Amino acid sequence: xxxxTKILRALRxxxxxxxxxxxxxxxxxxxxxxxxxxxxELRRHGYDIEASPHLGYILRGSxxxxxxxxxxxxxxxxxVIGRDIRVFTETTSTNDIVEKLARxxxxxxxxxxxxxxTRGRGRMGRQWFSPPGTxxxxxxxxxxxxxxxxxxxxxxxxxxxxxxAIERETGLHxxxxxxxxxxFGHRKAAGILLELGAELDRIRHATLGIGIDVNLLEADxxxxxxxxxxxxRIEAGRPLxxxxxxxxxxxxxxxxxxxxxxxxxxxxGDEWMRRCSTLGRRVSIQIGDRRISGRAEAxxxxxxxxxxxEFGTIERVIGGDVTQxxxx
Amino acid sequence: xxxxTKILRALRxxxxxxxxxxxxxxxxxxxxxxxxxxxxELRRHGYDIEASPHLGYILRGSxxxxxxxxxxxxxxxxxVIGRDIRVFTETTSTNDIVEKLARxxxxxxxxxxxxxxTRGRGRMGRQWFSPPGTxxxxxxxxxxxxxxxxxxxxxxxxxxxxxxAIERETGLHxxxxxxxxxxFGHRKAAGILLELGAELDRIRHATLGIGIDVNLLEADxxxxxxxxxxxxRIEAGRPLxxxxxxxxxxxxxxxxxxxxxxxxxxxxGDEWMRRCSTLGRRVSIQIGDRRISGRAEAxxxxxxxxxxxEFGTIERVIGGDVTQxxxx
Numbered sequence: 326x327x328x329x330t331k332i333l334r335a336l337r338x339x340x341x342x343x344x345x346x347x348x349x350x351x352x353x354x355x356x357x358x359x360x361x362x363x364x365x366e367l368r369r370h371g372y373d374i375e376a377s378p379h380l381g382y383i384l385r386g387s388x389x390x391x392x393x394x395x396x397x398x399x400x401x402x403x404x405v406i407g408r409d410i411r412v413f414t415e416t417t418s419t420n421d422i423v424e425k426l427a428r429x430x431x432x433x434x435x436x437x438x439x440x441x442x443t444r445g446r447g448r449m450g451r452q453w454f455s456p457p458g459t460x461x462x463x464x465x466x467x468x469x470x471x472x473x474x475x476x477x478x479x480x481x482x483x484x485x486x487x488x489x490a491i492e493r494e495t496g497l498h499x500x501x502x503x504x505x506x507x508x509f510g511h512r513k514a515a516g517i518l519l520e521l522g523a524e525l526d527r528i529r530h531a532t533l534g535i536g537i538d539v540n541l542l543e544a545d546x547x548x549x550x551x552x553x554x555x556x557x558r559i560e561a562g563r564p565l566x567x568x569x570x571x572x573x574x575x576x577x578x579x580x581x582x583x584x585x586x587x588x589x590x591x592x593x594g595d596e597w598m599r600r601c602s603t604l605g606r607r608v609s610i611q612i613g614d615r616r617i618s619g620r621a622e623a624x625x626x627x628x629x630x631x632x633x634x635e636f637g638t639i640e641r642v643i644g645g646d647v648t649q650x651x652x653x
Numbered sequence: 654x655x656x657x658t659k660i661l662r663a664l665r666x667x668x669x670x671x672x673x674x675x676x677x678x679x680x681x682x683x684x685x686x687x688x689x690x691x692x693x694e695l696r697r698h699g700y701d702i703e704a705s706p707h708l709g710y711i712l713r714g715s716x717x718x719x720x721x722x723x724x725x726x727x728x729x730x731x732x733v734i735g736r737d738i739r740v741f742t743e744t745t746s747t748n749d750i751v752e753k754l755a756r757x758x759x760x761x762x763x764x765x766x767x768x769x770x771t772r773g774r775g776r777m778g779r780q781w782f783s784p785p786g787t788x789x790x791x792x793x794x795x796x797x798x799x800x801x802x803x804x805x806x807x808x809x810x811x812x813x814x815x816x817x818a819i820e821r822e823t824g825l826h827x828x829x830x831x832x833x834x835x836x837f838g839h840r841k842a843a844g845i846l847l848e849l850g851a852e853l854d855r856i857r858h859a860t861l862g863i864g865i866d867v868n869l870l871e872a873d874x875x876x877x878x879x880x881x882x883x884x885x886r887i888e889a890g891r892p893l894x895x896x897x898x899x900x901x902x903x904x905x906x907x908x909x910x911x912x913x914x915x916x917x918x919x920x921x922g923d924e925w926m927r928r929c930s931t932l933g934r935r936v937s938i939q940i941g942d943r944r945i946s947g948r949a950e951a952x953x954x955x956x957x958x959x960x961x962x963e964f965g966t967i968e969r970v971i972g973g974d975v976t977q978x979x980x981x
Contacts, residue, residue: 424756473801473971476853518852520857522848523851524776525832527972613798643854644855
């Protein structure tokens with residue numbers, strides 16, 4: 326843990342009570358001058374840290390910009406997801422960076438955020454609009470011990486983690502659309518792109534890319550997106566703290582990923598089904614050259630969607646591009 | 654096509670008949686001095702090119718070292734596999750290079766050879782022994798339009814291509830062991846490692862790594878390999894021309910890959926089954942934490958192995974590590 330992470334963690338723990346420079350120096354095993362230096366550096370990053378003569382240092386406010394040390398300070402110590410967090414001002418796509426980390430043998434759980442992506446991408450080679458400072462665009466390196474056929478479980482877990490975090494931070498109730506879009510009504514507020522490095526029967530690594538439109542206003546969106554996209558700010562009617570939402574997602578993801586590793590997919594799948602707007606509806610799913618139409622019935626044990634076709638047969642669907650009937 | 658590829662293609666076509674520098678210059682649209690320069694350069698690479706006063710240039714012999722331009726000169730012009738061939742003296746693993754090409758958006762069919770690999774790898778993270786100049790270690794970039802679940806078809810196609818090429822060049826009859834080892838008796842002479850870049854429902858690219866022990870002698874092998882590995886030279890009792898075998902494999906692969914793309918997997922699967930030493934035997938297959946035991950019965954339409962267990966059920970197997978009962 327870096328000194329900045331330790332200082333921010335301590336400041337957040339004591340809250341209004343404050344902590345003296347002497348106590349911080351002792352806890353951290355560094356000099357008081359070193360603490361003072363780091364506090365000054367954090368202030369330069371936009372942290373509003375008051376130095377009270379009686380109470381010591383008090384954290385009064387955080388910058389909107391994401392800060393890896395601060396995000397780590399807000400997460401539990403024994404986490405897997407977010408064990409290391411890096412924030413880039415700009416990158417092509419955070420998935421590209423994590424892919425590179427994966428090939429360099431970095432351990433799972435590393436997370437990369439970018440304030441903006443020049444070539445952010447969504448599923449099926451689509452672009453993902455990610456303007457500076459308005460959303461959370463990040464990727465997580467995973468090394469799941471799953472068979473490639475069970476990898477849909479990961480997208481189910483991710484969608485539930487994002488939906489839970491949004492609910493907690495905003496009080497809103499987002500819906501999940503198969504396989505892992507997060508919607509309000511028919512507008513998308515978040516998307517997930519899972520990319521795999523695999524052999525026939527073994528997943529080497531999975532790069533989980535998550536994009537959440539947090540503080541975008543309609544005016545920020547290109548006209549073609551306004552009908553199909555929304556943001557948490559638009560839905561909640563107020564801007565949101567991105568750092569707080571980011572840590573909420575990572576915390577949920579860490580929790581659910583560990584449950585998945587323990588073989589506990591069943592309950593997570595049930596929660597996905599309760600949150601899912603696709604189940605029970607008539608759907609039409611394009612998978613490559615094929616189109617499957619029918620009623621979305623359930624998830625199976627591996628996280629695939631079961632669709633009952635007009636012929637009465639059950640088709641097992643992984644991924645694909647879904648059009649779902651609007652409820653009247 | 655490079656000038657060297659054109660010259661070598663012309664020399665191979667005319668054979669003993671020879672071709673004059675003037676005719677070459679005219680065909681290639683370059684000066685006679687340019688032809689002479691390239692011929693000199695090819696000689697420096699080890700090509701034995703005679704300049705006969707009456708017949709012109711005659712190719713008398715080729716070096717053992719692999720040469721990308723020469724390999725391309727030996728392949729049909731309208732090929733997909735081998736449209737571009739690069740030969741490295743040494744690399745970590747040819748799969749690494751092709752992975753990089755894939756991410757750079759290079760078209761499918763590019764092939765990378767290395768005379769030696771410092772970190773050659775086999776399936777399941779195993780090392781692949783690839784000493785200088787004794788084998789064919791190469792990787793092919795593919796962008797198959799297959800669902801991820803049908804990707805086993807690619808390994809079936811690759812194994813058949815390698816087996817056919819070995820048969821053609823040596824007269825030997827290798828066996829295929831599930832999923833794609835090439836054996837003589839119980840000793841492995843070639844292996845295939847397929848690595849995928851994928852989304853849930855889409856293969857972005859596949860890196861097909863092929864390793865063939867061509868001219869290794871038993872003395873070249875580490876002691877622990879001698880019981881389980883062999884080479885074509887050991888089996889055939891004579892050294893083989895690596896360039897000739899390499900082009901034979903690429904030619905077969907090109908042919909079968911195009912048939913696969915046309916939806917013609919069925920016959921290739923049948924040929925795989927005829928060549929396969931696994932079918933009909935009792936097998937024990939380790940897949941991650943699971944072990945499946947039973948009788949290997951057939952391939953299904955997607956290239957998976959169907960195993961009848963002792964309980965009478967059919968298990969569908971993709972990949973895995975197979976121990977097969979020896980025939981008595």
